[in-house]
Structure formats: C-alpha cells, structure tokens
Amino acid sequence: MPPKRKQPTPSDTAAPVVRRSARLSSAAVTPPAYPEPPKKKKIKAAAAAKQEAEAAASPKAESMKTIVIEHCKQCTQFKIRAMKVKEGLEKEVAGVNVVVNREKPRRGCFEIREEGGEVFVSLLDMKRPFPPLKALDIDNLISNIVAKIR
Template identity: 60%
Template sequence: MAPRKRTKNQEEDLVVEKPAPATSRLTRSSARLAANSKADLTVTELPKSKKAKRAPKENGKVEEVENKEVKVDVGLGKLDKDAKSRTVVIEHCKQCQSFKKRAIQVQTGLENGVPGITVLLNPDKPRRGCFEIRSEDGEKFISLLDMKRPFTRMKELNMDEVISDIIEKIKG
C-alpha cells in the first residue's frame, strides 16, 4: 500500500538544510548546480566598460576618442599618383618556404631602400607556383608564373639585383 500524502505543516518540519556531503567526485551536473546556486547568491555585476580604441599611428582616417566622438582627417581622402606607385604587392605561393623567404627578403630590402613605401605580401589568395612583384597600379617588376618543383627560375634569381632594379624603377 502507498504511503499517505504529507500536509504542508509536515513538509515544513521535514525541510532541514543539510550540508552537502563531501565527495571527491565532481560531475558536470554537480558543477553546473553549484555555479547556479552561487550565481543566485551574488550581487548582479555592473556591465564592463568598453576599452577605448587606439588611434592609428600614421595614415589613419578614423580616430576614436574616449567620449565616442569620431574625427575624420579630410586631407587623407585623396591619393596622388606618388602614393599609388609607393605601394608594391608581392604575391608568393604558399607551397614552399623558399617563396616566403624571398618575399620577405624583397620586402625588407624595399622598405630599407625607399622611405615611405608600403609593401603588401599576398593581399589576395596567391596563385600556385607564382612569384610576382608588381606595383599597385599594375606595373609588373617580376612575374614568374606556373613554376614546377624545384622552382629553378626563382632560385636562379639574384635577389639583391632584383631589389636594386625595383628601387631604381620606383625612384626614377
């Protein structure tokens, strides 16, 4: 036979807070329950304030200030022909590290040789077996396409001569 139902008075008498048994076993559900019980007891936290963004070093158009005002530099909106020719794009294949080594060598050589030049490495997805150095307006300095292993055409290049030729073309 089933036990009789308890009345509310009897239930209140039976409810006594017992300390949780000390077990060495911690399950996901017990951790979740413990976290929820702690969350109920804690005072609601204040929302975190957003960090102010740092202003760009140079050539930055947008500068954000702590009071959320945005300032736009008007003079940087127009690019002259010198600024476009001062950007060089190096597209190199990601198939082999020799492409990357030569691209970085050209990048450091151009940045040291021409002040104020911008060198971009793989701004778009590179083509396979490709090593190409060009200006942003489309003038190609070197274009080696569809190379197969062991990439002899690229490895035969003297990179110091290539860098000096590109610097002369940019300056002259």
C-alpha cells in the first residue's frame, strides 16, 4: 500500500517560489557601494628586507660585477654545480655579486653569464642524463671565469 499524501499546511502554501531572474527583474539593480578602498596586502618581511637592501645599495655595489647563474630545477645536479660555482667565485674574486636563478630558469639549462654582458658557459636544452653538464670541470670553469673577470 502506498504511503499517504501529506496534507498541505498554511505555511507551505503561503510563500511562492521566486526564481533568480524574476527577483532581479522586479528589484532595482544598484551597484554595490564600497565605503573604503580595498586594503593593500602586507609585504612579507623577507621581501621587504630584500627591497630595502636593493634600494640602499652603495656606490660600490654599482661598480661590482654581477654574475648570473641560471640552472634548471629539474635535477639536483644543476643545483649542486651552480652552488659550487657560486662559492668558488665569491671566494676567489673580492667584490663580485653572484646571483642564482634571478628569473624563472629554462628547462634543461645551465648558463653562467655576466649581467648584461658576456656569456661564460651556456648549456641549453639538455636531456637526461645531462652528459654535457656531467662532463663539465667545475674547478677549471671557475678559474676561467675568474681570469675573464679580472
């Protein structure tokens, strides 16, 4: 036997269903009023310190040479070699600024260059297992770059 039908109550029949389009057409559309402009996001402490350091650069910093090392993040072999080159250059040459991955690196890329100038090493579009990178003699490379800088 089927269940009995529910008897309608006065509260069920009182409010008809209004769809969105009917509600929008009947009410006057007013743009939302913003009492105050949206707040700016706070800059993280690390980013703020970096910006201050760049702004407060001394005249010596302008005469310093900047070496850019761009390495792929695909494999740790790129990072290991980039850090060896960075440490070697900073140790050998006083007054050199070495920057690693200033911008988003290219895939399969290991490049060492002077900012706005000469390219010392450029290994591009390498495929696994990265034979040109593994064949690179880092100590010899560092000494060659130091000789070119001086």
